[in-house]
Amino acid sequence: MVDPHHLAHWYPTAAYLYILGLDALALAWEYLRRHPEYRLDWLRRSRRPQAAQHAAHRWGLRLLEDPALDARDAQPAWLPGHDAVVQLYPDADPPHDAVAFAFWHIPGHKQLIHDGKGLALVARSPGHCLRFVLAPGLEDGMAVVYAHRDGAAAPARSHAPDAVLADAKPRPTPAALLELHTLQALDATLAGASLREVGEGLFGVDAVADWYSDGGLRSKVRRLARRGDALMRGGYRRLAQLPPLEKGRFAGDAKRP
Numbered sequence: 001m002v003d004p005h006h007l008a009h010w011y012p013t014a015a016y017l018y019i020l021g022l023d024a025l026a027l028a029w030e031y032l033r034r035h036p037e038y039r040l041d042w043l044r045r046s047r048r049p050q051a052a053q054h055a056a057h058r059w060g061l062r063l064l065e066d067p068a069l070d071a072r073d074a075q076p077a078w079l080p081g082h083d084a085v086v087q088l089y090p091d092a093d094p095p096h097d098a099v100a101f102a103f104w105h106i107p108g109h110k111q112l113i114h115d116g117k118g119l120a121l122v123a124r125s126p127g128h129c130l131r132f133v134l135a136p137g138l139e140d141g142m143a144v145v146y147a148h149r150d151g152a153a154a155p156a157r158s159h160a161p162d163a164v165l166a167d168a169k170p171r172p173t174p175a176a177l178l179e180l181h182t183l184q185a186l187d188a189t190l191a192g193a194s195l196r197e198v199g200e201g202l203f204g205v206d207a208v209a210d211w212y213s214d215g216g217l218r219s220k221v222r223r224l225a226r227r228g229d230a231l232m233r234g235g236y237r238r239l240a241q242l243p244p245l246e247k248g249r250f251a252g253d254a255k256r257p
Helices: 004-010 013-021 024-032 036-044 049-058 161-167 173-190 195-203 216-239
Strands: 085-090 109-114 119-125 128-134 144-147 153-155
Touching: 004 173, 013 173, 024 128, 024 173, 024 216, 036 049, 173 195, 173 216, 195 216
Parallel strands: 085 128
Antiparallel strands: 085 144, 109 119, 119 128, 144 153
């Protein structure tokens, strides 16, 4: 039977509904912040300030972020490279119909983040997340050009924030549900829940009434738990488009079940 001490934290599926609207970078943070060693690095940061930046780089971040904050409140400063991030620059030779950078016209809840190197802008609205890096010198009202990580740059006439938002698509429902179930299963296993308890929390008491050794539901729950553990222990780097860990890094993780 499920122990009440870990019900409040992972059992209610409603607490995970925000996962349905997250993009890949936000999902990467959700998996990383659950890693026990990352959480230890965060706790040690004040005692070992000189090592904090090195620790952040190991995890793919410029700075360590508080793992107690979920993706709705956290501001993780990822190392550069993700295709979802649009870089904005002042247009040095704008055409007459150039689009101006209009901060307050960008839809959604906006966050400005300085990661120690530059200024980033994240704008979130239901089902969408826009991410920009703002070049030094860019000011509200200036003509703007955009650039992607592949080096392509163009005037922002057809790629103003409104157009980007219109082109954005919410995550497909099956994929979003997979991430929700994976994170819920990961939290449950980290809290010490059995596979059957995880299945009951995710799919209901009736669904596990015929629980048996090689049943389909048990296999599904086992896959979810293993997937969550793999994403937490390095797989999140694929979501953040970071290079894989070098061989031998975090070797201790490989010995854990």
